[in-house]
């Protein structure tokens with residue numbers, strides 16, 4: 001096994017001071033948790049990086065898992081050697097020879113973090129590059145656009161040699177920025193919103209409203225599948241709240257305000273979620289809304305709906321186009337599940353012309369005329385079932401490659 005470690009580079013250097021320590025501690029916990037199926041791995045922190053020592057395990061599946069964790073910007077499988085010229089040269093040659101296809105051009109980029117090392121970075125580029133060229137005579141140096149950039153990172157104890165930099169998901173480690181409730185439907189958008197919230201370091205609990213028997217077990221299975229997928233990215237089990245919504249919906253239908261029905265349902269959803277948030281120590285609500293997508297997602301609609309709760313509403317997709325959302329859904333592996341046919345509790349009761357510009361006072365009046373709305377909301381909270389879901393063994397996300405996620 002050539003590579004003996006994987007180095008993880010963290011995100012934002014703007015995260016400083018005590019936050020940085022908390023972030024690094026959380027990062028290590030998260031990595032350990034995600035790699036718990038692999039025995040024998042050890043860890044080392046150094047200069048704001050985390051080194052995962054493989055102790056004989058192949059790096060590929062481990063790198064694949066790590067690239068989907070949040071808080072890691074990039075990672076590289078590395079060969080570690082003593083900080084000694086001949087050993088560094090030997091490692092460099094081994095890395096070049098291990099490439100699946102022999103490159104035409106390369107360059108060495110040495111970095112001397114340990115200033116007492118006898119050769120500076122420039123000298124090392126030549127000393128290592130010359131050694132590789134002598135052993136692989138068909139190779140040429142190209143400093144501007146090499147096929148392979150061979151990096152040599154010289155530290156006091158150890159020198160790391162590598163040529164691959166794998167882009168990872170970025171963001172903050174899971175649960176390093178507070179907790180929110182995610183409104184998870186079976187559609188395309190809300191799992192993507194969940195992934196984006198997780199990426200920002202939010203701990204999530206998912207909330208799904210079902211209208212059994214109008215919505216089927218299939219619809220529920222689908223949401224369970226999506227929640228499990230999200231738990232793959234957080235690396236921790238995710239709690240799913242299944243809220244019985246049938247009675248509230250049938251009651252709202254009786255208000256005879258057909259075009260306001262979606263507005264009323266959404267407000268009821270937010271009220272219930274607010275109570276669940278309170279019970280579970282969450283401070284915000286994440287939804288998959290995107291401006292203009294449907295009648296309930298115009299700005300006037302969102303204004304009236306949002307007034308039903310005092311919690312911050314986090315809408316990661318608000319300014320994204322559908323094709324961008326779909327692209328992320330495909331990459332994170334939720335798209336295929338999301339497009340399975342299902343009935344959502346809201347689409348079942350969809351009126352012919354839902355209001356795009358509801359009037360808050362009228363909406364409040366309609367709600368006040370429903371005698372038992374508060375009691376129904378409390379009953380729905382009480383009747384909510386909880387499930388704790390984990391991902392089992394799931395495949396990694398599609399590699400983002402050089403371009404950004406969107």
Ligand code: ATP
Nearest residue numbers: 183184185187188189190207208209287288289345
């Ligand atoms: P999605 O693709 O996520 O279903 P959508 O574009 O179909 O979104 P709507 O159906 O209007 O949009 O829903 C807007 C948001 O409301 C969803 O993204 C989701 O956060 C929330 N939501 C809708 N239906 C449910 C449900 N049955 N349970 C929980 N949340 C829901």
Ligand code: MG
Nearest residue numbers: 185186187344
């Ligand atoms: Mg939907």
